[in-house]
Amino acid sequence: MRLRKKPWVAEALKGFSDIVVQNPGEGLAGKWQDMFGNELPLHVELGTGKGRFITGMAEQQRGLINFIGIEAKEEIVYSAAQKLRELELSNVQLLVFDVNDILTIFSRGEIERLYINFCDPWPKNRHAKRRLTHIEFLKKYRILLKPGGQLWFKTDNRPLFEFSLEQFSEFGLEINGITYDLRKSGFDGNVMTEYETKFSALGQPICRCEVNF
Numbered sequence: 441m442r443l444r445k446k447p448w449v450a451e452a453l454k455g456f457s458d459i460v461v462q463n464p465g466e467g468l469a470g471k472w473q474d475m476f477g478n479e480l481p482l483h484v485e486l487g488t489g490k491g492r493f494i495t496g497m498a499e500q501q502r503g504l505i506n507f508i509g510i511e512a513k514e515e516i517v518y519s520a521a522q523k524l525r526e527l528e529l530s531n532v533q534l535l536v537f538d539v540n541d542i543l544t545i546f547s548r549g550e551i552e553r554l555y556i557n558f559c560d561p562w563p564k565n566r567h568a569k570r571r572l573t574h575i576e577f578l579k580k581y582r583i584l585l586k587p588g589g590q591l592w593f594k595t596d597n598r599p600l601f602e603f604s605l606e607q608f609s610e611f612g613l614e615i616n617g618i619t620y621d622l623r624k625s626g627f628d629g630n631v632m633t634e635y636e637t638k639f640s641a642l643g644q645p646i647c648r649c650e651v652n653f
């Protein structure tokens with residue numbers, strides 16, 4: 441994805457070096473447990489946005505799970521970092537990074553679960569490959585997820601959801617807990633994202649599923 445850099449943000453992010461990795465590199469692959477200083481399982485959110493979900497999850501799972509949020513736009517990472525700082529959570533790191541390059545910063549089987557929440561739908565067919573649930577991304581996720589690892593997916597966008605279900609099936613993945621209306625599904629412990637809060641307030645149903653790799 442094309443990024444427009446805002447010079448003040450990179451500078452401001454330096455004040456969050458305990459929470460934000462601005463230029464993650466290959467040296468980090470296989471080293472995330474060392475970074476966190478423990479051997480807790482690793483959950484990674486792709487396209488974290490302003491961090492409401494990852495903050496809520498990290499708070500809920502403090503001492504149980506380490507979380508990494510990947511977000512391409514540094515000004516958005518800055519908003520997420522501010523949320524995290526207030527809560528003094530030590531089990532989250534935010535990366536200013538493009539998911540397209542995800543294979544370079546994790547090692548094989550290092551991740552236990554991925555979350556994709558309200559990813560950009562890229563409605564034009566010619567842009568389908570940019571959708572984070574496209575089969576070309578699934579190939580990468582398979583390498584990085586542990587055997588039995590999962591992807592949890594939420595979106596308000598029905599055509600994107602249908603497309604994603606097709607991609608998961610085509611790739612031979614088992615899909616569980618499919619719902620077209622999360623609020624009515626009985627799913628417990630849902631942590632809302634920024635987009636989810638906005639769409640839910642408009643009465644829009646949220647689609648969700650869990651995919652086993």
Ligand SMILES: C[S@@+](CC[C@H](N)C(=O)[O-])C[C@H]1O[C@@H](n2cnc3c(N)ncnc32)[C@H](O)[C@@H]1O
Nearest residue numbers: 487488489511512538539540557558633634635
């Ligand atoms: C529609 S927003 C949803 C944000 C958040 N997940 C939520 O539900 O509120 C999608 C986010 O994904 C980020 N994003 C899109 N493509 C990305 C990529 N290839 N790598 C990293 N972040 C990406 C965008 O910058 C944006 O912040």
